[in-house]
Amino acid sequence: MRNFMQVMVDAVALGSLLALVALAIGLVFGVMRLINFAQGDYITIGAYALVVPTASLTPALFIGALPVPLMVAGVLMVVVLLALATERVAFRPLRNSDPATLLISSFAVSYFLQHLVMLLHTGRPKSVGIGQALTTPIEILGLRVPGIQVVTMAVTAALLIALVLFLKRTPMGIQMRAAAENFQMARLLGVPANRVIAVAFVISGLLGGTVSLLLIVQTGTLDIRMGLMPVIFAFFATVIGGMGSLAGAALGGFLVGVASVLLQSYLPEGLRPFRDAFVFGLVIVILLVRPKGLIVIGAARERV
């Protein structure tokens, strides 16, 4: 039982992390029908911003050398600016193109950013020690939980609440929900298209930067593909959650994370290397049963 609880803590922590990535993808998809695979590279670059760009495998700290509040602010700022820059340069000119064009553009941005990092930092994984105090386990109700997992869950909960309040209570949030549902109609009512999209990218940057920090504390490793798996998992999460539904994206993120940890722990030893195949198989099964995802946008029925 204790072992099961321990596994559940792992599962919820990973689920939280994926929920953050899925929310970022879902939010941007909502306002511009763009599935932004470059979200993974935002995460990667946020993490690499912690160290000085060199070929060294144990690089000196850069933003990572700052006191914690400044370090967090620094990483978030780098990722937000990066997200805004990619929106302005790569996505805004294609605003009225079909989703396939936007998707390809996001792949291009993703490869570009990945190779930019490779150019500056080389492609080999590096180790970086930040927030190591957070990796020591703390005892909660007889369970030994790494501090970083507690932080991950707390941060996710806080961000989810903040995001819900933003979307429900602020004029910009309401405009963003309106634009996510029907962009043209929102523009007809005066919702400023450019600003709404820019704000969505700012939020995706904030979420991306947060994930950078949480991941790097957890793994202590910099890798140019570190953002890739979270984004692929999060993409599936948004699909099974129901494209266009933010609640669905968050829920999907949790489910995919939880499923992946449970499979890792309880699959027979010989099958564990194929864990991801099982996770994605599960995604297919969910989509076969509920093709529109778990949460179909409320009342999305035609009324006469």
Added chain:
Amino acid sequence: MLDISELTVRYGKLTALEKTDIRVDEGEAVFVVGPNGAGKSTLLKTVAGLLRPAGGRIAFEGQSIAGGAPERLCRRGLALVPEGRHIFRTLTVEENLLVGMMIRRDRAAVQDDLEQILGLFPILRERFRGVAGNLSGGEQQQLAIARALLQRPRLLMIDEPSLGLAPLVIDQVYASLKELNATGLTLLVVEQSTARVLDLATRVYVLRGGKVVLSDTAEALASGDAMEEAYFGYAGQADA
């Protein structure tokens, strides 16, 4: 107030509107009727800034607005209630109305307007906190019109207000439009059905195949079959 001249709009190679002239004076209720595919919706979408014209001029209150962005045009006093209403289904009635009010700077007057509009559409007051997707079709149409009115437009454009509504509900919608027009709001309404047009219209244009084939005052049209003939094509191009 609105002066459209020689307006041409194309979707790729397909010409939806060809050298169309339409005029709306202040205080009027101008109707554009025509069969499916005549270019009626294209006309309103182009005026509202959703489509770029291939040629011609659109002047609103003396200034050219052709090709302007919709979010700017609505700040100049143009509002469009598109076909199919396009309310935000996942938002509450209140939030739908809030989105309509956001371009307003006169906070105090907005509250008065809201009260007045909820008086005009009492059902929206009852459903104020409910999700808009749960409204019936007629209620959604009222919400779409109310939302546009909260922008305090000087010209309200409505695309097929009677589409998909029960006859009794159409009566209600037309009654509120009539009331609004009587208070001085200028209307440009597109309808496929000619049934109720003459109850409200001051002037009518008949559009066929992207061209105006008839335009006259409602008074003149009331006493003959000219409108029906033009609509169904018996009158041909000669009346244009």
